[in-house]
Amino acid sequence: MMKNKFSVGYSAFRRFIMIIPIFFVVKILFIFMLVSSFSTYEEKFGSTVIKMKSIDPDPVAYDLFPVNVIIEGVGSFDLDVLYTENDLLFINIEDLFRALKVPCTDGVKGISVEGFIGNAYQPYSIDFAKGIIKVGDRTIRTDDKLLKESGILYMESSLFAKAFGIILDFNYRSLTIKLKADFELPVVKQMRLEKIRSNIADIKGEVVVDTLISRDYHLFKFGTLDWSASSFQNWKSAANNAFGLSLGTELLYGEANISMNYFSQYKFDDRQLQYRWNWVDNDKTLIKQAQVGKISVPLISFINAPLVGASIRNSPTTVRKAKGSYIINEIAEPNWTVELYINNVLVDFTTADASGAFRFNVPIVYGFTTLKLKYYGPTGEERTEEREMNVPYTVMATNEFEYGLSAGIVQDGDGSRFGKGEFNYGVNRILTVGGGIEYLSSLPSDGFIPYATATLQPFSRLILNGEYVHGVRSKGVLNYYITKEILLELDYAKYVEGQKVTIFNSNEERKAKLSIPLRYKKINGFFRLDYSQLVYSAFSYNYATAMFSVYYKQFSTNASTQINWVSEKDPFITNDLVLGYRLKNNYVIRSSVRYNASSSSFISYTTELEKRIAKGYLSASFQKNIISDDYYINLGCKYDFSFARTAVSGSQSKFNSGTSISAQGSLAFGAGNGYIHSNNNSSVGKGGIVLYPFLDLNHNGIFDKEEHLVKLSVARANGAKTIISEKDSIVRIPNLNSFTDYVLEFNDSDLSNIAWRFKHNTYKVLVDPNQFMRIDVPILAMGEISGMAYMEKENELKGIGRILIKIYEKNSDKVVVETLSEYDGYIYKLGLKPGEYRACVDPEQLSNLNFIAEPACRYFTIKTSEEGDIVDGIDFILKKNKE
Structure with missing residues (x-):
């Protein structure tokens, strides 16, 4: 810093003198004054400079300043260095090794250090008195490359590479050091291990924080309300109106929700009324979840009516990721954003293509799992779909056991009784077994359905799942990642002839799926091939689809082919092509066509134009159905207010006209003030x-x-x-x-x-x-203190750096905080609570330096203040101990 400031001024002055030769004499005098201004170590601080086998017996002048040490992949830290007039850089070895997490301890009389270094943890020692460095079996003798200044041990930078394999590349202009090593530094290893532990904690759902806020339980507390209203007017029939109202409360320490939907064209019945009480406590052992009301349960039997009852589980709602994943492919609206929730936790999101197709790579998680998909339109329309049936695997950690019990009445008009008990157990890291029994009184037999399951995952890319349901079916599923992203799925089920539990009346069901993601530079997309076959006694029904979807900048396209055929009969083949393009000024145009390849004729075509605005969009579409010789024109507007989402549209077909209007929103109470x-x-x-x-x-x-x-x-x-x-x-x-x-x-x-x-x-x-x-x-x-640490020499005071100041509570020997004086002696510390303190120079450091401090301690008080109290004058004068 001193040298840097001087060099800039000196260069400018030198150019000035060269331009004006008349000042040549002044130039000579200036240079003479410059050379004579250098001070020796003893003249500055009166400390001992240890020089062994010195070629130049005169002390060396230096600058003391901080530099920034940069380690790639780790970060940076500040370090005090000495820079001599001979352009040699001396490094504070203890501070450097402490920052690098290299073991380093002081030796006898503070003139040596020792520890372990390198991947093999070789012992090392540096003897500043003898000028000897030992690393393992190697011995290096230095020539004037070790210094002790103000009790601090310094080593010349080039020795670090020779002795330890630590390369220090110093840039004087930027005052930085780029540090590299030929072994894994302890600080790098620590960061690597911390990252591994962090990844494991993320998988387990563990987060390290300094404060935990648990639930605040209430017997009853009202808090939220949802509302919706819509009306569709058809010019040839009566208007169709719909209204919805939902209330959310806390009841008996759990979540209680009730909702009602009213439709003007239908008579109201209790199936339009939804209610459920839900309780969760993941810290409990026996019961972690409980539900009462209209519940949802994974079913084997087919129930086409609401189930009113209760269920309990000991599985947590947290997401605990296991190995592997599986893929779900669905259809939404074009360009909608879709979010995937596992156990109510958002884990991924994607955007549907021009045809509305999207895919998720779903991570497999431990225990009972619920999936939820949320669909958001381009301007924020939201549609939520609960998914509890399509989780193909239950994987448990080793020796973990989970159970679920459910019972209730089916609202099918006959009051059918339902019950289910299930369990899953992790045998080891690759095998999970499960089973249970389901009961439905409306079944023609005794109503009991026992079943067993097993999931085998020998490695992360392969998952095998088997299920046996007595008197109903046997089923097997295989998921295999051929590469990291190409997934092959095989699904086979054989049904007992004449079974009435499920709606399937086929003898066998066979499925095969192949999913291939596509990425090339700026082109992204995927290819999907599906095949399904239902085998009956007299015939087999086959269905196959192939889909190709691509995104490139503002352009998206989707092409698909569907093939249906029965046994040996001719197939029925249709093709769909959708093209979408995002124009400037937030215009989006989409065109689609459907083609009957079996008869070589077009079925329909559609063109849509959208104009995105700040909180909504305007749309116009035209669809022509060639087979029915009908058309459909629609004009719409959607706008999102902060309190409601609204939509208005008008439509015209060949034989009818209609308009619609809708709005929905919600309120949440108790948000303070x-x-x-x-x-x-x-x-x-x-x-x-x-x-x-x-x-x-x-x-x-x-x-x-x-x-x-x-x-x-x-x-x-x-x-x-x-x-x-x-x-x-x-x-x-x-x-x-x-x-x-x-x-x-x-x-x-x-x-x-x-x-x-x-x-x-x-x-x-x-x-x-x-x-x-x-x-x-x-x-x-918080309060702050400031002051100076001085070194007294011949009745002259000069600032001295690296002096350790310890701050104690006034009447205690407990150290509250420590700070080091800066290179110019400045003392500063922020972060003291209001109270009485004393600040003292570290007595151990004083003993090593053979100094005394006046005063030994300073007492001060931090007062209560909104802006933070400031105390200055925390000054110390260090002198040679003459005793």
Whole structure:
């Protein structure tokens, strides 16, 4: 720093003198003054410079300044160095090894260091008195390359490569050192292991935080409301109106939701009324989940009516990933965004292509699993589909046991009774077995259906699943990843002839699927081939599809072929082609055509045009059905307000006309300060968090009356959107999944005052159902101290760096915090709570340096202040100990 500043000024001055020769004499005088201005180590600080076998007996002048050490893949840190007039760089070896996590301990009298280094953990020692470095069996003798300055041990930078294989590339202009090593540095190894542990923790769903916020239980608390209304007017018939209302509460410590749907053209019955109470506690052992009301249960038998009853399980709702995955392929609307939830946790999302096709690579998770797909239109339309039937595998960790019990009445008009008990057990890391019994009183036999399952996963790319249902079927599924992304699925089921449990009346069911992702530069897509066969006694029905979907920049296309045939008869073949292109100014155009390859004729064609606007879109479409000689024209507009999603459309066909209008939204109560959160998505079944960041003046963690809120610039919550109110400084986080853990993160650098600190930087919050949870976030106003460390020599004071200052509570020997003086002697420390303290120079360091400090300690008080108290004058003068 001193050298850098001087060199810039000197170069400018030199150019000035060369331009004006009349000042030549001044130039000579200046250079003379420059050379004479260098100070020796003894002249500056009066310390001992150890030189062994020195060629030049005179002391060396130097600059002391910090540099930034950069390690690729790790990061950087600051380090104090000495830079001599001979352009030699001396490194603080103890600080460097401490940063690299290399073991390093002081030797006798503080003039040697020793430890272990390298992949083989070779012992090393550096003797500064004798100028000898030993690493394993090697011995290196130095020539004036080891220095001790102010009690700090320094080694010349080139010796690190020779002795330890650590290369230090110093750039004087940027004051940086690029560090490389020919072995795995301990700090690199530590980061690698931490990343592995972090990945394992992510798989297990474990998150390390400093504060846990558990649920706040209530016997009853009302919190959320969903509403919807729609009307369709057909000019040739009566209007069709629909209304929906849902209420969400906490009841008896669980989530209670009730909803009602009314349709003007249908008589109301109890099937239009939905209600369910849901309780979750993943910390329990015997029962982790319970449901009462209209429940959903994985079924073997076919039930085409709601099931009213109760169920309990000991499986958690958390996502614990196992090895492997499987693929689901579905159809949505074109260009819609689709989210995949496993046990109510978002794990992936994708965008449907121009035909609406999409695919997910679903990770296999331990235990009972529920899948949920959420569909979002280009302007935010939402449609949710519960999926509990299509989870093909249940995989358990070794020696883990899960069970489920369900019972209820089927609303089929006959009051059929239903019951089911099931279990799964992890035999070892590759085998899971399960089984159970299902009962349905409406079956013609005794109604009992025993079954057994087994899942075998010898390695992550191969999964085999077998199922035997007594008197119903035997089934096997194979999933095999031919490559990392190409998946082959084989599915075979053989049904007992005459069984009445399922709706299948075929003897056998055979399926084969092949999924191949496509990636080439900027082109993305996938190819899918499906084949299904139903074998009956007299014939077999076959169905095959081939789909090819590609995205390239603004262009998307989807081509598919469907083939149907019965036994040896001629097949019926249809082809579909969809093209989509995103134009400038948010216009999207799509065209599609359907072709009958069997008769070589077109079936229909469609053209659509959309104009995206800020919170909605305008659309126009034309469809022509050639077979029925009909057409369909539609004009529509959708717009999302903050409180509701609305849509208006008008349609015209060859024989009819119609209009429609719809709106839906939700309300969430209890968001603090009388605020009601309105939303255009559903809020029932969701929860929220309300944060009250406040300045905790007395540091008791409680929001007292005399304390006030602090407006935050940012607040982070995983998988959630935070809303910071300009009016009242309250932070609201709505639309969170109930009974799910969320991690909140706060950074001290985001606060408007440098003296403020969050008492806790990370919170793990378990969200209550159908309500906002209040969390007070204390912010502490911390004090700071400043001063100088001086070295006295011949009645002259000069700043001295690397002096360790320890800060204690006033009447205690407990060290609260430590700090080192900077290279110019400046002492600074921020982060002290209000209270009485004493600051002392480290007595051990004083003993090693043979110094005394005046005074030995300084007493000071940090006062309570909103802006943070500042105490200066923490000065110390170090002198040679003459005793």
